[in-house]
Amino acid sequence: MTTWNPARxxxxxxxxxxVTGGGAGIGFFIAEQLASTGAEVILATRSEERATRALETLAARDPQARLGFIRLDLADPASIESAAAEIGALPRLDALVLxxxxxxxxxxxxxxxxDELVFGTNQLGNFALIARTLPALERTPGSRLVTMGSLGYTLARLDPSDVDHVGRPYRSLPLYTASKYAQMLTAFELDRRLRAATSPVASVVAHPGVAMDQLAPDRRPALPYVPWPAYRAIPARLFSQGKDAGAWPAVRATLDPTVNGGEMWGPRFLSSRGAPVRERLxxxxxxLELAREIWDLSVSRTGLDPQPR
Ligand SMILES: NC(=O)c1ccc[n+]([C@@H]2O[C@H](COP(=O)([O-])OP(=O)(O)OC[C@H]3O[C@@H](n4cnc5c(N)ncnc54)[C@H](OP(=O)(O)O)[C@@H]3O)[C@@H](O)[C@H]2O)c1
Structure with a gap:
């Protein structure tokens, strides 16, 4: 593995x-870091107000930054369709960071x-966005689709016949971990399909480890700034990091020429914090079977099927 310095x-x-969700949290820092390279970075977010604050904060820090905004609500198929049309109209698309x-x-x-909102947003919304933006990615040689996973997949129980947890008391954490697991399985299934079709696009998974607002640097007014005092921050930093560092694996998965489709990138120390490294799957x-089942379920729920050309 080559050496990689997130600051250079x-x-x-x-x-x-x-970058979807680029107006807040880890997505803001992904956008900031990508914009520092001279690339054009477009925030695809559901709140125009939040996007405007984010764009102003980014521009104030780096007046040379090339920035844009597309409205995207992953819980709304019509919004996904119109966002994908705008993305498809870009002259090039080197990476879509989900x-x-x-x-x-x-x-x-x-x-x-x-659909149940958490699974509907995280898995089905992203699946629809992938299906609708794949042609744009395929037009740009060497492009990547970077899916933000979560260590929460380790806890996930994913039953394709019961992804909405119908008829059970509402417990959001299992829905969340199942949705992130489904996203990760989908990203790997997509990579297998892209490779089988000899597509030029690579599908990669990144995860941020454990990333907290309270450990992140001041980016007001885009982000709230309520840092923890040292007596809380120092122990927290043993197993977690700021959202700025949480952005590093996705940024490396987007930029590093040594990254390949089908890989997962995350923080070095216990997968929780630190430098971004390739992880064993x-x-x-x-x-494979569960990944195909989730894919088929997502096709039947969204009516869309990401097809490499
Ligand atoms: N923080 C962690 O430790 C951690 C750990 C594992 C995985 N992750 C993953 O990392 C990613 C970012 O997490 P974060 O901690 O930065 O969370 P966050 O601060 O809550 O930010 C989430 C972003 O997703 C956007 N979003 C939510 N619903 C949306 C929708 N329907 N349509 C479009 N955008 C929507 C939010 O937009 P609004 O600003 O409009 O709400 C926001 O920009 C997520 O995929 C999360 O699952 C985070």
Whole structure:
């Protein structure tokens, strides 16, 4: 593995990256780091107000940054369709970073399409976006689709016949971990399909480890800044990191020429914090049958099937 310094990224002039959820959290820092390379970076977010604050903060830090905004709500099929049309109209698309994700909720909600909201956003919304943007990625040689996974997959129980947990008391954490696991399996299944079709696109998974707002640097007004005092921050830093460092694996998965499709990148120390490194894929992420079942379920729920050309 080559050495990689997150603070000295290779120049990417003339390249274009789209970061979903780039107006908040880890996505903001992914956008900031990618923009520092000279690339054009487009935030695809559901809140124009938050995107505007993020764009102003990024531009204030780096007046040379080339930035844009596309409205995207992953819980709304019509929004995904119009965002994908805008993405498809870009002259090039070197990477789509699927960072946006809905956290565990306090109560049951549904997406516009009527699916349980967490699974509907994280798995089905991202699946639809992949299907609709794959042609744009395939037009740009060497392009990548980077899916933001989660260590939560280790806890996940994913039953393709019961992804909405119908008829059970609402427990959001299992829905969240199952949705992130489904996203990761989908990314690996997509990579197998891309390779079988000799597509020029690579599908890669990154995960941030454990990344906290309270350990991240000041990026007001884009992000709230409520740092922990040292007595909390120092012990927390043993097993977690700021969202700026949480961005590193996705940024490396986007930029490093040694990255290949089908790989997973995460933090070095206990997969929780530290420098971004390639990780071994445990058996739970190599299950072909479950990946195909989740793919088929996602096709039937969204009516879309990502087809390499
Ligand atoms: N933080 C961690 O330790 C951790 C660990 C494992 C995995 N992850 C993953 O890393 C990614 C970023 O996490 P984070 O900690 O930065 O979370 P965050 O601060 O809650 O940010 C999540 C982002 O996703 C966006 N989003 C949520 N629902 C959306 C929708 N329907 N359509 C479009 N965008 C939507 C949010 O937009 P709004 O600003 O409009 O809400 C926000 O920009 C997520 O995929 C998460 O699952 C995080």
């Amino acid at each position: 990224l290779p120049r990417q002039d003339n390249r274009t990256f789209v 960072n946006a994700g809905l956290k565990p909720q306090t109560e049951h909600h549904t997406s516009v399409a009527g 445990p058996r739970k992420l190599r299950t």
